[in-house]
Amino acid sequence: MEFYVGNTRVKVSFWFLWALTLFVLLDRSFIVLPLFGTILLHEGVHLLVLRLCGAKVCGCELHLYGVRLSCDLYTLSRVRRAAVYLSAPVCNLLIGGILYLYDPMIIFGVYNLVIGAYNLIPIPPLDGGNAARALGRSRAAKAACSLVSLLCLGAAFAGAIWLVWAYHNWTLLACALYLLAVLLKGGEEAL
Known part of the structure; x- marks a missing residue:
């Protein structure tokens, strides 16, 4: 499936939709919504910082194994590229930390902590x-x-x-x- 949001092409793979549908159907604890919200927040922060740094975003592809943004990342300096990469996990950690301090049982906060920490592992x-x-x-x-x-x-x-x-x-x-x-x-x- 493919559609456009403004000038940005969004492509959703069959396997992403299949996995999401399967997860929603099997999810009896309703954890898919906070997880999906965490992922949307993470990728949204990447998009925001890309735009703030002056990069043009051409497309977004949702795959079974993750999200890939098509952009002119290499027109940015090394420091700005690093800022784009680090912005989303740092945002996840901040939101997760604040929510965890408020109430450790808020699942959205726990997901943000886990996604933020996982994405900071130094393995491309x-x-x-x-x-x-x-x-x-x-x-x-x-x-x-x-x-x-x-x-x-x-x-x-x-x-x-x-x-x-x-x-x-x-x-x-x-x-x-x-x-x-x-x-x-x-x-x-x-x-």
Whole structure:
């Protein structure tokens, strides 16, 4: 499915709609709305900061594995590119932190904390990895980023094993395996 919002082309893949429909139909706890709201907030902040930095956004594609924005990102300076990447996870962490302090049981706040922290992992195509790639051009910066990536991935696998053992929840393990595959492939920059 494809449509336009102003001059911006929005493309929604069949698999995104399939997964969203399946999730809505199977969701008995009504967590899909706060999760979808968190994702919309995250991508909306990226769009806002892109526009504020002067980048032209040509398209937005919603896939099973995430959202990809088509824009002239490389016309921006390295610092502005890093700001675009970091703006959304920082916004998620701020909103999540405020809501968590107000009431730790607000699921929208918990989702914002999780999405913000996850996206700061320094492995492209996550925002943290893309920001590190935009800012760190030296050999020492790349080595430090690789070390932090491996530590984060190790923590993700440890948490995933605990979640599978304690709650039979395979979500974090799937995410950690995906990140490992991306890291082994060399990562790709995405927004």
